[in-house]
Amino acid sequence: MIPFKGKFSGIRQYMKGKPHPWGFKVWARTGISGILCDFDVYQGSVQEEKELKKQGRGSFDFRVEQTHNICAVRWYDNRAVTLLSTFDGPQPVDKITRWDKSAKHYVEVSRPSIVKTYNRFMGGIDLLDSFTAKYKFHIRSMRWYLTILWHTIILGVVNAWLQYKRDCKTLQIPEKEVMNRRHFQAQLATSLIQTNTMKRGRPSMDESRAPRAAMARSAPPPDVRRDNVGHLPMKVEKRGRCVHCKDGYTTTACIECDVRLCFNDHNNCFHQFHT
Numbered sequence: 001m002i003p004f005k006g007k008f009s010g011i012r013q014y015m016k017g018k019p020h021p022w023g024f025k026v027w028a029r030t031g032i033s034g035i036l037c038d039f040d041v042y043q044g045s046v047q048e049e050k051e052l053k054k055q056g057r058g059s060f061d062f063r064v065e066q067t068h069n070i071c072a073v074r075w076y077d078n079r080a081v082t083l084l085s086t087f088d089g090p091q092p093v094d095k096i097t098r099w100d101k102s103a104k105h106y107v108e109v110s111r112p113s114i115v116k117t118y119n120r121f122m123g124g125i126d127l128l129d130s131f132t133a134k135y136k137f138h139i140r141s142m143r144w145y146l147t148i149l150w151h152t153i154i155l156g157v158v159n160a161w162l163q164y165k166r167d168c169k170t171l172q173i174p175e176k177e178v179m180n181r182r183h184f185q186a187q188l189a190t191s192l193i194q195t196n197t198m199k200r201g202r203p204s205m206d207e208s209r210a211p212r213a214a215m216a217r218s219a220p221p222p223d224v225r226r227d228n229v230g231h232l233p234m235k236v237e238k239r240g241r242c243v244h245c246k247d248g249y250t251t252t253a254c255i256e257c258d259v260r261l262c263f264n265d266h267n268n269c270f271h272q273f274h275t
């Protein structure tokens with residue numbers, strides 16, 4: 001659900017009991033880790049819930065789409081749930097125990113196989129929702145399509161971060177070196193803004209003008225460092241620590257990165273830093 005209370009209402013939905021009942025409903029398919037595989041904006045659908053309700057709890061109906069072999073199952077528990085799958089269907093049906101509020105005792109309810117599979121993996125969607133909710137953008141009175149666009153961008157960022165964490169795990173990178181979501185997003189933004197661009201207002205070789213390197217604590221992200229655009233050396237007045245080897249002192253700096261880097265008879269940190 002993308003929270004939205006604006007004027008446009010063609011595809012806006014109301015969902016009772018949700019923290020943000022008004023908004024755009026989005027179908028999303030995720031893995032158990034919350035990585036998004038596919039999504040679509042909900043545009044409304046037909047209802048046959050009443051039919052199933054008559055047949056009682058545990059009743060279900062299904063259709064198979066022959067061309068792509070997709071199975072749709074609508075199952076009635078205390079309300080109708082519709083599930084789609086390319087590999088699962090209604091069979092085998094097992095029994096689950098549910099509390100019957102009106103009769104005040106436990107009852108056995110039939111559960112199609114697809115529902116069982118869904119329950120096993122549904123955590124992914126909740127995980128993704130919690131990630132996107134945590135870093136919500138706050139923009140008021142936005143056009144409805146911008147709301148969807150921004151949400152899509154956030155999804156992209158969350159997905160990239162989850163993928164990044166997965167890669168770090170595969171590469172056995174120590175946990176404390178793995179960026180958290182905030183850091184990752186900041187670095188991503190820096191990369192998108194600075195990669196393949198040259199700094200405006202190029203510092204002159206004027207010795208009196210120290211680069212911001214004098215204060216720089218962090219080097220630009222690898223995407224910027226390795227973009228081969230505008231990384232030229234300059235001399236600065238004040239000697240300072242090299243950001244690459246961390247123990248050399250130098251007056252050589254990169255104009256683009258605003259950091260000091262050794263370039264002497266023994267070390268070429270300038271080269272290593274940029275490759």
Ligand SMILES: [Zn+2]
Nearest residue numbers: 242245262269
């Ligand atoms: Zn160095």
Ligand SMILES: [Zn+2]
Nearest residue numbers: 231254256257
């Ligand atoms: Zn540089």
